[in-house]
Amino acid sequence: MAADFLFQVFPNSGLPIYRQLLDQVRRHVVSGRVSEGDFLPSVRQVALELEVNPMTVSKAYSLLERDGVVEHVRGQGMRIAPRPKPSENGSLRERQERLLPLVEQVAAEAYQLHLSSAQVKVLIDRVFKELDGK
Amino acid sequence: MAADFLFQVFPNSGLPIYRQLLDQVRRHVVSGRVSEGDFLPSVRQVALELEVNPMTVSKAYSLLERDGVVEHVRGQGMRIAPRPKPSENGSLRERQERLLPLVEQVAAEAYQLHLSSAQVKVLIDRVFKELDGK
DNA sequence: CCATGTGTATTAGTGTAGTAATACACAGGA
DNA sequence: TCCTGTGTATTACTACACTAATACACATGG
Numbered sequence: 386m387a388a389d390f391l392f393q394v395f396p397n398s399g400l401p402i403y404r405q406l407l408d409q410v411r412r413h414v415v416s417g418r419v420s421e422g423d424f425l426p427s428v429r430q431v432a433l434e435l436e437v438n439p440m441t442v443s444k445a446y447s448l449l450e451r452d453g454v455v456e457h458v459r460g461q462g463m464r465i466a467p468r469p470k471p472s473e474n475g476s477l478r479e480r481q482e483r484l485l486p487l488v489e490q491v492a493a494e495a496y497q498l499h500l501s502s503a504q505v506k507v508l509i510d511r512v513f514k515e516l517d518g519k
Numbered sequence: 520m521a522a523d524f525l526f527q528v529f530p531n532s533g534l535p536i537y538r539q540l541l542d543q544v545r546r547h548v549v550s551g552r553v554s555e556g557d558f559l560p561s562v563r564q565v566a567l568e569l570e571v572n573p574m575t576v577s578k579a580y581s582l583l584e585r586d587g588v589v590e591h592v593r594g595q596g597m598r599i600a601p602r603p604k605p606s607e608n609g610s611l612r613e614r615q616e617r618l619l620p621l622v623e624q625v626a627a628e629a630y631q632l633h634l635s636s637a638q639v640k641v642l643i644d645r646v647f648k649e650l651d652g653k
Numbered sequence: 654c655c656a657t658g659t660g661t662a663t664t665a666g667t668g669t670a671g672t673a674a675t676a677c678a679c680a681g682g683a
Numbered sequence: 684t685c686c687t688g689t690g691t692a693t694t695a696c697t698a699c700a701c702t703a704a705t706a707c708a709c710a711t712g713g
Contacts, residue, residue: 411627513636
């Protein structure tokens with residue numbers, strides 16, 4: 386599948402390495418670059434390629450497992466997990482509540498930037514279209 | 520004006536004290552609890568009331584000043600700054616770009632939660648209405 | 654000019670997040 | 684069984700975030 390490598394890190398970016406990896410996997414998932422059932426490159430493989438410690442990669446993978454994005458298969462590695470059905474994730478209302486804090490942060494920042502709710506919604510559409518497109 | 524005190528901190532909440540204060544000021548501003556020209560309680564006043572170090576309060580105030588939320592008036596304290604005109608904050612496009620990273624984060628999380636862009640936009644409306652209402 | 658009010662520069666102490674080195678447990682194929 | 688491949692528990696080091704104690708600069712009103 387992926388011809389070139391999935392990861393890239395900037396050690397001096399301020400953002401911790403394990404978090405950079407974690408975010409990149411998430412993005413690869415939503416963008417469809419990796420799909421349910423695919424295996425991520427092994428901890429040591431990533432560690433060698435990026436010249437970081439295996440434990441750092443492991444930390445990213447473990448957190449992804451905790452969040453249900455990947456699943457650990459003994460002796461084989463980390464596999465992209467099936468996306469849970471909506472019902473297993475709580476009711477619509479519960480899921481919206483879970484997203485609320487982030488949305489509040491968006492609203493607060495939008496206020497400072499003099500952006501109306503309509504203008505924010507334009508952004509939402511744009512970003513969602515990006516994701517679906519790929 | 521404010522009959523009771525503006526601030527409240529939970530030292531063991533995990534969130535640093537200075538950030539709790541900072542966020543509360545921001546919320547007071549967008550909610551209209553404090554308005555342009557109002558003075559915030561002095562560093563020492565807050566420090567006494569909340570039993571924290573004055574420097575901790577000062578840190579929150581300084582960051583708010585850096586972000587243009589308040590302005591330092593020598594000998595008098597921190598005053599809520601006039602909200603900058605949209606034009607001084609960059610073009611519409613620039614301001615939207617500034618908000619983009621947060622929106623992308625929302626989209627990623629919404630994906631995991633099986634929330635459509637329409638469902639996210641409902642949330643946006645709800646939160647914005649909250650703010651305008653006050 | 655002194656007393657009292659602002660906020661803050663400087664310095665230091667403490668906890669913890671991030672990273673790394675090592676050794677281990679488990680799975681699968683030769 | 685042994686070899687090699689998974690991921691990880693444990694431990695330790697280091698940098699930095701957070702907080703605090705102190706002393707200072709500036710403004711204002713008596």
